[in-house]
Amino acid sequence: MARSPMLGARLRRLRKDRSLTQVKLAEILGISPSYLNMIEHNDRPLTVSLLLKLSDVLGVDLRDFTAGDEVRIKSDLEEAMSDPLFGGTRPSAAELDEFVTAVPDICRAFLRLYRSYRNSREDVEALTDKLASSPYLVASSHSVRTLLTSVRSFSEILLDNIDLAADERQQFLEIVVDGTEKLTTQVDELLRFITGENLEGLLDSRTPWEDVGDFWERNDNFFDDLDHRAETMRAEIGVDAVALYPRLTELLEARFGVAVATEPAADGGPAHRLDADDAGAETLILRDDLAPSSLRFALAREIGRRAAAGHIADLIDEAGLSEAAQPLAADFLAAYFAGAFLMPYDLFLDRAQAFRYDVERLAQTFGVSLEQACHRLATLRRPGQEGVRFHFLRIDRAGNVFKRFSGSGLPIPRFAGICPRWNVHAASGSPGSVDAxxxxxxxxSAYLSVAFGQRRAGAGFNAPDGGFALALGCRIEDAGDLVYSAGLDLTRSETFLPVGVTCRLCERTDCGQRAHPTLIHGAERPPAAAAKPAPKTDRK
Structure with a gap:
């Protein structure tokens, strides 16, 4: 079993909560106190057999030992503390472990505060650019000055000429009133432009995506009840992937009363939508240019949305998600059901191990896309039947991260760009490539990283290809289980590629690809040095 990050600190907290000494707990577990000490300091793994003993003897819920979102919290804290705002303060890894496991709610509150600061700072920077370069602001300012001049001029005429005829005075007063009304309207528009339409967003800086992402991490990207419900339903129609599409359409219509139809693809149109006629009859309409794997996934997700509606609602209620995040979480959970339906847990894990986690073979066997297979591999967390712990992310050519999960323990930055030396960047511009x-x-700490270059399915000739990349990886201790480790020397650290998480957190002073100065040494940008060649395998 791979060493899961922070389990040692969690075991130490459990021991102290039960008022047990290391000697006593070691005796209960049948190991030496020195070995227990190494486990608590993450120098030895907390194995499945020891977890089962903890469960049997002390009544510990095994779910207490899932990494949850603590790895993500620690990574976010490290990244936040690299901000110049904190003056180079940098807690050690051990201090962060203790802090996150002891007071996770305070850590989350700190991160919410930091997000608010970051978002406010970014809004101020955006507003500065907006004010400095907007033609609208220039025109509005001119209009305001013109109206002010007009109001002032006619007001001075009224003030200096008290003997004006009544009709003339009335005419000038009407001009002044009309000018002030126009001035008020212009100022209101100008204020709306300056403040923007996102005041509520500024007050609530936590986005629905972040809310759902944290919910996902807290559950270790694993929802066993959804897995079992999906497996049961899949068993009803058979696990053979051949002719699965007509079986799914039949199931959706017969059990849930939803018809399925296709329509010609339209530029910018949705991949699928649900329509209802006046009588309430529903139809799931799919674009006719979707890949077969996408068609099957869309059907399975719609089935999951209905078959597991009650359970999905319970999970969302228990999570305490914001109102804006709830429909997004429901979509994510329905998609999880779809993945479990198309790739049943036991069968998928068996094939994954037999294929040595060859993602392309898995995608072909189960009739799914490469991305769907990667995502499913990152969910194999069933106690006693765990697969390799994977991290997984999707990134576009601009470096924007659309999906992230730190299951292996590899920190994936949230507030800054990912280290440019990670192979996922190069893969985003090379559709069809596989790089390890x-x-x-x-x-x-070392990680095997496998990057897959991808192109948006259905992109026609001369259409923007929407190139992106997927990265799937694991700790070096598990790398030998993967087919992608072939040709790589996993025993000699000098052959590994030195990387960082993000530039501000990177201690390496000899990197020629640094975009920002490191805050760890308090140094300015170091002189460029020749980058160490990346040991890799490359095909396709």
Whole structure:
């Protein structure tokens, strides 16, 4: 079993909560106190057999030992503390472990405060650019000055000429009133332009995507009840992937009363939508240019949305998500059901191990896309039947991260750009490529990273290709289980590619690809140095 980050600190907290000494707990578990001490300091793994003993002897819920969102909290804290705002303060990894496991709610509150600061700062910067370069602002300012001049001029005429005829005075007063009304309207528009339409967004800086992402991490990207419900329904229609599409359409219509139809693709149109006629009859309409894997996934997701509606609602209620995040979470959970339906847990894990986690073979076997297979691999967390712990992310050519999950323990930055040396960047511009590297962080931890270059399905000739990349990876201890480790020397750290998480958190002073100065040494940008060649395998 791979060493899950922070389990040692969690075990230490459990022992202290039960008022047990290391000697006593070691005796209960049948191990030596020195070995227990190494487990608590993450120098030895907390194995499945020891977890089962903890569950049997002390009545510990095994779910207490899922990494949850603590890895993500620690990574976000490290990244936040790299901000110049904190003057170079940098807690050690051990201090962060203790802090996150002891007071996770305070850590979350700190991160919410930091997000508010970051968002406010970004809004101020955007507003500065907006004010400095907007033609509208220039025109509005001119209009305001013109109206002010007019109001002032006619007001002075009224003030200096008290003997004006009544009709003339009335005419000038009407001009002044009309000018002030126009001035008020212009100023209101100008204020709306300056303040923007997102005041509520500024007050609530936590986005629905972040809310759902944290919910996902807290549950370790695993929802066993949804898995079992999907497996049961899949068993009813058979696991053979051949002719699955007509079976799904039949199931959706017969059990849930939803017809299925296709329509010609329209530029910018949705991939699928649900329509209802006046009588309330529903039809799921799919674009006719969708890949077969996308068609099947859309049908399975709609089935999951209905078959597991009650359970999905319960999960969302228990999570305490914001109102804006709830429909997004419902979509994510329905998609989780679809993945579990198309790739049943036991069968998928068996094939994954037999294929040595060859993602392309898995996608072909189960009739799913490469991205769907990658995402499913990151959900294999069933106690006693765990797969390799994977991290997973999707990134576009501009470096924007659309999906992220730190299951392996690899920190994936949230507030800044990912280290440019990660192989996922190059893959985003090379559709069809597969590249494997061993990435080593400055703390010595190493990860196998496999990057897949992708092109948006259905992009026609001369259409923007929407190139992006997927990255799937694991800790070096598990890398030998993956087919992608072939040709890589996993035993010699000098062959690993030195990387960071993000530039401000990187201790490496010899990197020629640094975009920002490191805050760890308080140094300015170091002189460029020749980048160490990346050991890798490359095909396609």
């Amino acid at each position: 590297q061993v990435l080593q962080l400055a703390d010595g």
